[in-house]
Amino acid sequence: MRSRTFGRTGRQVSEIGFGAWAIGASWGHxxxxxAIAALETALDAGVTFIDTADVYGDGRSEKLIARVLKARGGQRPFVATKAGRRLNPHVASAYTGEALQGFVDRSRDYLEMQTLDLVQLHCPPTDVYYHPEVFAALDAMKAAGKIADYGVSVERVEEALKAMEYPGVVSIQIIFNIFRQRPIERLFQRAIETETAIIARVPLASGLLTGKMSAATTFDASDHRQFNRHGEAFDVGETFSGVPYDVGLAAVEKIRPLVGDTTMAKFALKWILMFEAVTVAIPGAKNAEQALANADAATLPPLPDETMAALKAIYDEDIRPYVHQRW
Structure with a gap:
């Protein structure tokens, strides 16, 4: 497993991380x-970056991570969590220093960490990025030793660019995959210039880019791929990357001949790692087999230039009209 530098923190993290949403909630049972086997297998395979959030199973994900890491002992991996989505209503005015401190303290308790490695604002309303007092509150928690660093998880490229104006923001988490290529245009160069880490989430487009889905695939009622198809619960861009399901399936068939002698999931993860600005991709895993396959993507050789060009052409022709200017 190769490592990359996590921006200005200087810490080294594995280029394939572990996205811990699925072991918390919203991906079926x-x-x-x-869940424990998936996380153990990822760590055994060399994964040193775990991404979670306080709302993933209302703390279930954080608690499972703490249990596994405590049992394993040894050098602890980099653990990133998120805060803000527990606000109800989830509005910009609710992002107060007091509220954020409460969320951070609960995560410190659940993760059994005196100082959290990284806290990310969890896709807050856009207006939050225009309230410097929110970032001042995070600075204060860093000064108090409750967090080592902070970043933001965003929906839109413009939110990322605005957040990077705050000097304390060390990382940006954003959806980036073969079906969501807009970050390449402006965000990545700016991230390189400012030494800001990029965490690529939803790397497999909610499973579309595994190539294992079809029109007949069904999802459990507790799976966001069933209940959030049209953005009923949260931003629709988080489900299938905002691509209409039938459109995504058709594009996958165009990608399939390019994959070669690996799986489409590993191929799609390797595509993400082809970009220098990306620090870590965070695929989820619901079992040990998926976790091992995700980690193995890092061993693939670089994709040829002609393959990268073909994937861009598929995006431009089939996917861009649905997602490019929206996020």
């Missing part, structure tokens, strides 16, 4: 045993 995942047993506790499967």
């Amino acid at each position: 995942v047993s506790e045993d499967d």
Whole structure:
């Protein structure tokens, strides 16, 4: 497993991380045993970056991570969590220093960490990025030793660019995959210039880019791919990357001949790693087999230039009209 530098923090993290949403909630039923096995397998395979959030199973994900890391002992991996989505209503005016401190303290308790490695604002309303007092509150928590660093998880490129104006923001988490290529245009160069880490989330477009789905695929009622198809619960861009399901399936068939002698999931993850600005991609895993396959993507050789060009052409022709200017 190769490592990359996590921006200005100087810390080294594995280029394939572990996205811990699925072991928390909203991806159908995942047993506790499967969740623990998935995380253990990822760590055994060299993963040193875990991304979670306080709302993933209302703390279930954080607690499972703490249990696994405590049992393993040794050098602890980099653990990033998120805060803000527990606000109800989830509005910009609710992002107060007091509220954020409460969320951070609960995560410190659940993760059993005196100082959190990284806290990310969890896709806040756009107006939050125009309130410097929010970032001042994070600075204060850093000064108090409750967090080592902070970043933001964003929906839109413009939100990322605005957030990077705050000197304390060390990382940007954003959806980036073969079906969401807009970050390449402006964000990535700016991230390189400012040494800001990029965390690529939803790297497999909610499973579309595994190539295993079809029109007949069904999803559990507790799976966001069933209940958030049209943005009923949160931003629709988080589900299938905002691409209409039938459009995504058709584009996958165009990608399939390019994959070669690996799986489409590994191929799609390797595509992300082809970009220098990306620090870590965070695929989720619901079991040990998926976790091992994700980690193995880092071993693939670089994709040829002609393959990269073909994937861009598929994006431009089939996907761009649905997502490019929206996020």
